Amino acid sequence: MKKNVLVGQSGGPTAVINASLYGVITESIRHGEQIGTVYGMENGIEGFLADHVLDLSETLSKEELEILKLTPAAYLGSCRFKLPEDLSSEVYPTLFRKFEALNIGYFFYIGGNDSMDTVSKLSRYAAGINSPIRVIGIPKTIDNDLVMTDHTPGFGSAAKYVASMVREIVLDATVYQQKSVTIVELMGRHAGWLTAASVLARKHENDNPLLIYLPESAFSLEQFSRDLEQAFRKNTNVVVCVSEGLSDASGRFICEYTAEAQVDTFGHKMLTGCGKILENFVRQQFKVKVRSVELNVCQRCSGMIVSAADIAEAAMAGAAGVAEALKGTTGKMIAFVREPGDDYRLSCSTVDVNQVCNQEKTFPKEWITDGGTNIGKEFFDYALPIIKGEPERKMKDGLPVYLYRK
Numbered sequence: 003m004k005k006n007v008l009v010g011q012s013g014g015p016t017a018v019i020n021a022s023l024y025g026v027i028t029e030s031i032r033h034g035e036q037i038g039t040v041y042g043m044e045n046g047i048e049g050f051l052a053d054h055v056l057d058l059s060e061t062l063s064k065e066e067l068e069i070l071k072l073t074p075a076a077y078l079g080s081c082r083f084k085l086p087e088d089l090s091s092e093v094y095p096t097l098f099r100k101f102e103a104l105n106i107g108y109f110f111y112i113g114g115n116d117s118m119d120t121v122s123k124l125s126r127y128a129a130g131i132n133s134p135i136r137v138i139g140i141p142k143t144i145d146n147d148l149v150m151t152d153h154t155p156g157f158g159s160a161a162k163y164v165a166s167m168v169r170e171i172v173l174d175a176t177v178y179q180q181k182s183v184t185i186v187e188l189m190g191r192h193a194g195w196l197t198a199a200s201v202l203a204r205k206h207e208n209d210n211p212l213l214i215y216l217p218e219s220a221f222s223l224e225q226f227s228r229d230l231e232q233a234f235r236k237n238t239n240v241v242v243c244v245s246e247g248l249s250d251a252s253g254r255f256i257c258e259y260t261a262e263a264q265v266d267t268f269g270h271k272m273l274t275g276c277g278k279i280l281e282n283f284v285r286q287q288f289k290v291k292v293r294s295v296e297l298n299v300c301q302r303c304s305g306m307i308v309s310a311a312d313i314a315e316a317a318m319a320g321a322a323g324v325a326e327a328l329k330g331t332t333g334k335m336i337a338f339v340r341e342p343g344d345d346y347r348l349s350c351s352t353v354d355v356n357q358v359c360n361q362e363k364t365f366p367k368e369w370i371t372d373g374g375t376n377i378g379k380e381f382f383d384y385a386l387p388i389i390k391g392e393p394e395r396k397m398k399d400g401l402p403v404y405l406y407r408k
Contacts, residue, residue: 004035004037005106005108006038006041006104006107007026007106007109007110007324008043008106009023009026009027009041009043009110010042010047010049010078011043011080011142012047012081012111012114012117013113013117014080014144015302016155016156016302017074017159017302017308018156018158018159019156019316020070020071020072020074020077021072021312021314021317022140022317022320023070023077025320025321025323026040026140028321029323030324031059036328038059038105039057040058040059041055041056041058041104042078044056044078045078045081046083048081050097051096051097066405069396069403071313072308073406074302074303077405077406079407084116084119094123094127098131098133108327109124109137110140110327112320113139113143114148114154115143115147117139118335118355118359119359121333121359122333122358122359124137126356129332129333135332137333138323138326138335139336139355140319140323141319141335143157144301144302145157145189145190146363149358149363150335150353151338151353152339152348153338153388155312155316156316157196158312158315158388159309160199160302161385161388162307162308162312163301163307164188164200164297165200168241169203171241172210172211172241176210176237181234181238182238182239182240182293184240184241184293184295185244185280185284185294186277187245187246187275187294187295188200188243188245189245189297189302190217190247191246192217192247192362193217193218193364194216194217195365196245196301197215197244198216198377201377201382202389208236208237210240213375214242214244215243215375216245217249218365220249220250220251221248225373226280226283229373242280244276244277246277255276277294277295280294281293305395308392309388310392310393311387315338318348318350319336319338322350331352333356335353335358336350337353368380
């Protein structure tokens with residue numbers, strides 16, 4: 003008897019999360035002898051609890067699926083909903099009754115660390131009641147902080163966007179001959195992968211950004227002042243890239259120097275504003291022209307600066323999830339394995355989702371150089387292959403065509 007698919011998206015969106023959704027849908031359709039309907043959860047598990055479900059098999063044409071693959075953000079909508087730690091909570095039997103009503107045999111959740119927590123809980127509950135439902139996590143995060151995978155879908159495009167925008171900021175910052183400092187604040191709570199990508203904007207020695215600070219290294223305003231003095235000896239105009247999660251040696255976030263950060267439903271501090279704090283510090287200390295720039299959500303939702311490699315890999319991850327579920331795999335996350343050798347080659351494997359959720363892969367400290375202000379060449383070897391290529395996209399009236407729900 004055919005079983006149906008249920009797929010959802012969760013957490014912060016990316017430029018390629020819909021490519022993973024595309025992979026799940028198209029691979030499910032390809033196995034029509036085993037899979038019936040592909041259902042989509044509107045706004046993740048939270049929307050599903052409210053019975054918000056779409057029939058993706060009926061609503062999306064082949065042409066629309068191709069557009070979906072190149073559409074940024076989360077087509078199904080997202081959520082930040084934390085399932086109870088206690089598996090005896092009534093929410094679990096409620097969910098599985100709803101699964102049974104839709105004849106769900108395969109559950110796919112596309113997301114980051116907190117989404118893998120949901121996959122872990124559902125798969126453990128399913129095992130406890132001997133449910134045949136296969137539960138698979140499809141990785142997604144621009145932060146690139148999921149453990150046990152070479153990298154995550156979404157990071158390549160976000161890194162490409164950061165490098166491109168920082169390069170343009172560098173060009174703009176060097177227009178005038180007066181001394182200036184431009185501070186670019188980038189996403190990254192505890193992992194500095196995305197901020198590290200700003201180093202890819204450099205074109206020659208002593209080029210900007212001259213200073214790059216990641217959350218993996220303790221930040222000091224006094225040392226920052228000394229670093230700026232050194233940087234001014236190299237260039238009249240200094241561009242500084244910082245992670246939003248910069249903290250001092252005591253662990254206090256720089257953004258908390260003026261106000262307490264808010265907390266989201268998973269208990270994570272919602273960080274913003276360290277760039278503005280550093281801007282005010284530089285203005286007071288150096289009396290030069292200074293501005294701070296926060297790229298904000300554009301880092302995760304830009305559809306015009308995406309990596310073709312990232313799109314292909316995101317779709318591959320979604321398809322691999324379906325293939326694994328059909329083999330009987332459950333309680334796993336799809337992971338990327340970089341093959342050894344000079345040529346970039348990638349394959350998919352599975353890892354125990356219980357070893358992934360609530361863990362964090364930080365930027366390697368041995369790749370951080372020059373006293374915490376620079377990035378080593380190892381990162382270039384790591385990042386350049388996954389930001390390459392530009393997709394062919396459909397345009398209309400000079401603008402990209404994206405898929406959206408009315």
